[in-house]
Amino acid sequence: MAKNEMLPGTLGMLVLRVLQPGPLHGYAIAQRIHQLSNDLLQVEEGSLYPALQRMLLKGWVRAEWGISETNRKVRVYRLTAAGRKQLQSEMSDFDRVMQGIAAVLAKA
Amino acid sequence: MGEFFRRIYYLLHRRQLEQELQNDMAVHREMMGQKNQKDFGNPLLLQERSHETWGWSWLDRLGQDVRYSLRMLRKNPGFTLVALLALGLGIGVNTALFSVVYGVLLKPLPYADGHQLVVLRQQFSKANEDNVGFSVKEIQDYRTQSHSIAQMEEYHQMGFILLDGKEPQEVRTGVVSAHFFEMLGIKPYRGRFFSDTDDKPGAEAVLVLSYPYWKQRYGGDPEIVGRHFRMNDKVHTVIGVLPPVPQYPRENEVYMPTVACPFRSSQMMIEDRDDHMMRLFGRLKTGETVDSGRRDMGLIASRLQQSYPGNYLPARGFTATADGLQDQLTKDIRPLLLVLLGTAGLVLLIACANVANLALARMMRREQELAVRAAMGASRGRLVRQLLTESTLLSLAGGAIGLWLASGCLGLLVTFAGRFTTRAAEVSISLPVLLFTLLISIATGLAFGSFPAFSQRLDLVSSLKESSNATTEKASRNRLRNVLAVGQVAISFMLLIGAGLMIRSFIRLQQVDAGYNGENVLSATIFLNFSKYSGGAPMSTNKTAVKNFFDRVAQKLEGTPGIEAVAVSSGAPLAPGRPSSQPFFIQGRPTGKNEARPVANVEVATPDSFRLLGVPLISGRFFTPQDSAEAPTVVIVSQGFARHYFPNEDPLGKRLSDDGKDWAQIVGVVGDVRQYGLEKDPVDTAYVPFAQSLFTMGTVMIKTAGDPLNYAKQLQQAVYSVDPEQPVNEMKTLDQLRGDTLAAARLTSLLLGLFAVLALAIAATGLSGVTALLVSQRTREIGIRLALGAQRSQVLRMVMMQGMRVILIGLAVGLGGALLGTRVMKALLFDTAVTDPLTFAGVALVLLAVALLASYIPARRVTRVEPMIALRAE
Numbered sequence: 001m002a003k004n005e006m007l008p009g010t011l012g013m014l015v016l017r018v019l020q021p022g023p024l025h026g027y028a029i030a031q032r033i034h035q036l037s038n039d040l041l042q043v044e045e046g047s048l049y050p051a052l053q054r055m056l057l058k059g060w061v062r063a064e065w066g067i068s069e070t071n072r073k074v075r076v077y078r079l080t081a082a083g084r085k086q087l088q089s090e091m092s093d094f095d096r097v098m099q100g101i102a103a104v105l106a107k108a
Numbered sequence: 109m110g111e112f113f114r115r116i117y118y119l120l121h122r123r124q125l126e127q128e129l130q131n132d133m134a135v136h137r138e139m140m141g142q143k144n145q146k147d148f149g150n151p152l153l154l155q156e157r158s159h160e161t162w163g164w165s166w167l168d169r170l171g172q173d174v175r176y177s178l179r180m181l182r183k184n185p186g187f188t189l190v191a192l193l194a195l196g197l198g199i200g201v202n203t204a205l206f207s208v209v210y211g212v213l214l215k216p217l218p219y220a221d222g223h224q225l226v227v228l229r230q231q232f233s234k235a236n237e238d239n240v241g242f243s244v245k246e247i248q249d250y251r252t253q254s255h256s257i258a259q260m261e262e263y264h265q266m267g268f269i270l271l272d273g274k275e276p277q278e279v280r281t282g283v284v285s286a287h288f289f290e291m292l293g294i295k296p297y298r299g300r301f302f303s304d305t306d307d308k309p310g311a312e313a314v315l316v317l318s319y320p321y322w323k324q325r326y327g328g329d330p331e332i333v334g335r336h337f338r339m340n341d342k343v344h345t346v347i348g349v350l351p352p353v354p355q356y357p358r359e360n361e362v363y364m365p366t367v368a369c370p371f372r373s374s375q376m377m378i379e380d381r382d383d384h385m386m387r388l389f390g391r392l393k394t395g396e397t398v399d400s401g402r403r404d405m406g407l408i409a410s411r412l413q414q415s416y417p418g419n420y421l422p423a424r425g426f427t428a429t430a431d432g433l434q435d436q437l438t439k440d441i442r443p444l445l446l447v448l449l450g451t452a453g454l455v456l457l458i459a460c461a462n463v464a465n466l467a468l469a470r471m472m473r474r475e476q477e478l479a480v481r482a483a484m485g486a487s488r489g490r491l492v493r494q495l496l497t498e499s500t501l502l503s504l505a506g507g508a509i510g511l512w513l514a515s516g517c518l519g520l521l522v523t524f525a526g527r528f529t530t531r532a533a534e535v536s537i538s539l540p541v542l543l544f545t546l547l548i549s550i551a552t553g554l555a556f557g558s559f560p561a562f563s564q565r566l567d568l569v570s571s572l573k574e575s576s577n578a579t580t581e582k583a584s585r586n587r588l589r590n591v592l593a594v595g596q597v598a599i600s601f602m603l604l605i606g607a608g609l610m611i612r613s614f615i616r617l618q619q620v621d622a623g624y625n626g627e628n629v630l631s632a633t634i635f636l637n638f639s640k641y642s643g644g645a646p647m648s649t650n651k652t653a654v655k656n657f658f659d660r661v662a663q664k665l666e667g668t669p670g671i672e673a674v675a676v677s678s679g680a681p682l683a684p685g686r687p688s689s690q691p692f693f694i695q696g697r698p699t700g701k702n703e704a705r706p707v708a709n710v711e712v713a714t715p716d717s718f719r720l721l722g723v724p725l726i727s728g729r730f731f732t733p734q735d736s737a738e739a740p741t742v743v744i745v746s747q748g749f750a751r752h753y754f755p756n757e758d759p760l761g762k763r764l765s766d767d768g769k770d771w772a773q774i775v776g777v778v779g780d781v782r783q784y785g786l787e788k789d790p791v792d793t794a795y796v797p798f799a800q801s802l803f804t805m806g807t808v809m810i811k812t813a814g815d816p817l818n819y820a821k822q823l824q825q826a827v828y829s830v831d832p833e834q835p836v837n838e839m840k841t842l843d844q845l846r847g848d849t850l851a852a853a854r855l856t857s858l859l860l861g862l863f864a865v866l867a868l869a870i871a872a873t874g875l876s877g878v879t880a881l882l883v884s885q886r887t888r889e890i891g892i893r894l895a896l897g898a899q900r901s902q903v904l905r906m907v908m909m910q911g912m913r914v915i916l917i918g919l920a921v922g923l924g925g926a927l928l929g930t931r932v933m934k935a936l937l938f939d940t941a942v943t944d945p946l947t948f949a950g951v952a953l954v955l956l957a958v959a960l961l962a963s964y965i966p967a968r969r970v971t972r973v974e975p976m977i978a979l980r981a982e
């Protein structure tokens with residue numbers, strides 16, 4: 001079960017980040033994160049879909065109709081301007097926290 | 109902000125979006141491939157968790173609860189029906205009464221800054237005159253000396269004859285100073301209101317019409333402004349129409365400025381400091397309170413007393429005061445409304461306890477169902493919410509029924525309130541009333557719902573094991589049910605006592621001997637067109653013309669077959685109005701300079717007045733036709749008058765005078781008449797012969813054979829044949845007048861009685877229910893007792909005894925409550941003590957009988973218990 005759990009709160013940022021180059025559907029998002037992390041991170045579907053719904057509500061992503069590789073109609077999620085801004089701020093927040101953690105780990 | 113709208117969008121398109129999400133997940137699973145699919149987890153749970161982020165799941169759950177509740181309520185039509193009826197009645201009476209309380213007591217006056225308006229009055233406190241008007245001179249004094257009251261405007265009401273080409277009509281006329289409407293903050297609906305130039309001596313006569321009069325008499329004629337009417341022998345021009353706001357202090361057909369009123373503008377009135385004909389209203393300066401206005405008035409009054417000691421004798425205790433207009437307008441009805449609202453609240457409380465009890469009984473049968481639901485994973489909170497949803501739904505439906513009931517009987521209540529206050533017209537089912545109904549509906553639902561909801565135990569194992577007709581039930585719940593039943597008995601006892609006292613007081617009032625016999629007497633009040641019948645100057649009377657008019661009307665009537673007697677007096681007994689208080693002198697008894705003169709009510713009578721009314725002659729004689737205007741003046745006094753002023757001597761032959769110059773001899777003493785209210789003691793009265801009086805009005809009374817209303821036409825025609833321009837005011841029989849004075853008391857008793865019967869009926873069904881449950885719970889035990897040889901009557905007595913305990917405790921609690929609670933009714937009762945033992949004993953007996961019957965009917969079932977069946981029943 002606990003193969004490669006993500007840090008809590010980082011899923012949203014990762015999803016936004018993988019959507020930056022272009023729109024993806026749900027499965028593709030999970031796959032992309034899995035691949036890019038060199039198979040280190042596994043996105044739980046149970047977290048992915050609620051997270052996507054939340055981002056839709058916040059207006060960070062927009063859903064559009066697209067076609068899956070299996071030739072099925074499916075919704076793809078596209079990053080909006082607000083989403084881009086959100087991604088920026090989440091990334092810089094994350095950087096600062098990482099630096100802090102790294103500093104503590106190095107010096108203690 | 110965008111998020112908010114997106115949430116709404118998600119709410120509206122929930123079904124479609126759910127499907128899209130489902131599709132997304134389906135594709136996801138497909139692409140994961142066959143072997144990984146089980147990793148996806150429970151797709152349904154996943155979907156639900158995703159929906160939750162939309163923030164609408166509470167709505168879905170509520171929907172579920174509502175659907176489930178509706179199903180449960182439909183499955184128990186008996187329970188639902190009884191509960192709806194009880195709640196509908198309970199909420200209905202509260203809604204109806206609250207609409208009156210809101211419209212009359214709570215709603216701000218429909219005027220700009222209504223709380224700044226005050227009613228001013230003067231008082232001769234030691235002469236028991238606490239609402240004295242103002243004279244022209246006094247109005248000037250108060251206007252110039254007041255610091256806290258920015259504006260003072262005067263008002264008085266007159267009846268004038270208005271001639272507009274149609275049949276002559278007597279119109280109620282409000283005579284006001286120029287800025288009266290401005291003070292109230294009213295804007296004209298048509299035309300304009302009075303200006304200072306309209307209220308200057310010599311100004312052209314102008315009129316403002318009230319909205320209803322303009323609508324009814326002139327069909328809302330848009331050209332009304334500028335029309336001319338003849339009034340008081342002068343041409344009056346209409347300059348404006350009032351908007352449709354309630355009129356204060358009284359309703360009038362037309363308004364005129366003070367200079368147009370022949371009485372108010374007469375020199376005599378203007379100069380006489382003692383002629384307190386006008387009423388005075390004021391608007392406080394901003395920041396000033398009613399209290400400061402009151403102090404201000406008191407100060408000015410004491411200054412007046414110093415300046416004019418002859419007009420304000422210290423013995424009469426002169427003061428002046430101010431009251432808020434709203435308080436003043438509603439002070440007659442306030443205690444009554446509060447008692448009624450309190451009563452309605454108690455009825456709702458009983459309904460609530462009753463439905464709670466029913467619901468508790470039903471819970472026993474639902475225990476298993478709830479246990480199953482809990483076993484399936486429903487949390488305790490969820491179950492409580494489910495039960496509360498059910499009860500709230502029920503009470504909301506009850507509220508809707510109540511609203512329907514309330515709007516149905518609102519008309520009756522408005523008529524009722526109209527007897528006490530002019531604000532009654534403002535009563536309606538308005539938004540605040542609807543909110544009130546919604547609020548008490550929800551509160552009621554939560555209140556009676558929480559009894560079963562929180563008494564449930566979630567002892568799964570035993571609940572599931574227990575069979576449906578469990579013979580043992582938790583004692584605590586039984587106790588709760590008994591407490592609720594005791595409460596119902598206690599409250600119904602209190603309500604019955606309240607109603608009983610009111611009814612007893614009403615019967616006492618009805619039985620009052622008013623001192624006259626009004627059977628088959630018709631009365632009609634006629635205000636003569638004084639300009640026609642005056643002796644030239646406005647304040648004088650052409651005695652001969654007035655006497656001739658009434659003589660000729662009387663002659664016409666006396667010749668009519670079926671009319672047995674005709675008389676003219678100043679007013680029919682118990683007709684609306686107040687006694688006059690005329691100070692007088694008694695010859696040979698000088699009153700000191702600072703001493704108050706004796707005061708009596710003066711009435712006018714013709715020779716036949718006393719005989720017609722059956723007022724007994726105690727000594728001396730009645731008036732005769734010889735007591736004419738030319739003959740020596742005479743007076744007849746009432747028995748109370750004689751006892752009061754001539755306790756140890758014969759009043760006959762003594763002389764009275766109102767001015768100390770013209771003396772009238774007492775020629776007779778007649779019985780006391782309660783002329784101004786059955787609940788009031790007779791006033792000391794002096795009767796003056798019509799022919800010798802200065803009255804320009806008179807009440808014609810005819811005694812008839814058979815129904816007096818059949819002679820209304822003859823009376824009207826007799827008046828028209830003498831003067832075709834003379835209107836006749838409303839004709840009423842003396843029985844109708846007496847009935848009118850009783851109407852308020854009758855309606856109050858009726859309402860309280862209705863509430864009490866309602867409460868009793870609800871409580872009786874409640875008691876029945878308690879006993880019925882008791883019997884069904886103890887069927888097995890009863891079976892054993894019977895099998896062991898107990899007599900059926902013994903068993904019946906045992907069951908009844910248990911019910912009796914509830915009843916007796918309820919009675920005891922109710923007795924305590926009633927002794928405390930009925931004190932607030934003191935002001936409403938006539939000649940009845942709030943602890944009237946007969947009422948208490950009677951009510952206790954009635955309640956006991958009904959309660960015993962209510963528990964006997966279900967208890968009787970024990971006599972039909974078959975021991976064998978009962979023992980096997982499990």
